[in-house]
Amino acid sequence: MKKKIPVKISDAVIILLSLGLTVSSAFAAYVKPQNTAQVFIEGINQRWVFPLDAEETVHVNGPLGETVVRIHEKKVWVESSPCENQTCVAMGHVDWGWVACLPNNVFFMIEGADDFGNNPDSTAW
Numbered sequence: 001m002k003k004k005i006p007v008k009i010s011d012a013v014i015i016l017l018s019l020g021l022t023v024s025s026a027f028a029a030y031v032k033p034q035n036t037a038q039v040f041i042e043g044i045n046q047r048w049v050f051p052l053d054a055e056e057t058v059h060v061n062g063p064l065g066e067t068v069v070r071i072h073e074k075k076v077w078v079e080s081s082p083c084e085n086q087t088c089v090a091m092g093h094v095d096w097g098w099v100a101c102l103p104n105n106v107f108f109m110i111e112g113a114d115d116f117g118n119n120p121d122s123t124a125w
Contacts, residue, residue, distance in 0.1 A: 037096075039076050041069050041108040052076070052095070052110060062104030069108055076108060 037052035043060035050056050056071040057079070065082035075093040081101050088101035098109035 037074075037110055037112045039071055039108060039110050041106075043067070043104075043106050060104075060106045062101070062106050064104045067101050067104050067106040069106070076110060078106075081106070 039048075039050045039052055039054070041048040041050075041058050041060060043062055046060060048058055050071055052071070052074050054071050058069045058071075060067045060069060062082075067081040067083075067088070068079040070077055070079045075095050076099070077093045078088040078091065078099060078101060081088050081104055083101055083103035085103070088099055088106070091099045094110065096110050098107065100107045
């Protein structure tokens with residue numbers, strides 16, 4: 001004959017609180033709001049992630065030297081680069097999409113904005 005283990009009300013409350021805390025922690029850790037834009041900056045063996053509304057200047061080392069990426073007033077741009085053609089600098093300020101400095105192996109993209117992909121490219125004619 002099996003012996004029943006009595007469950008007290010305090011035991012049930014503790015179990016429910018633990019379950020609720022676990023679920024809310026999982027949502028807080030893994031679910032980000034869809035309207036939160038983030039800037040991903042990558043170089044050789046380097047990676048940074050910032051919110052788009054951050055005020056940051058990032059110095060990214062590459063094979064040609066240092067590329068400076070700036071985040072200011074919800075826009076991102078390559079401030080300076082040691083590459084010869086300076087195409088990445090000429091891209092100017094962007095608030096969605098991506099920019100790459102291929103000669104120096106530096107790349108950044110903005111991801112997660114509500115309007116991502118709905119604006120025309122600033123370089124489009």
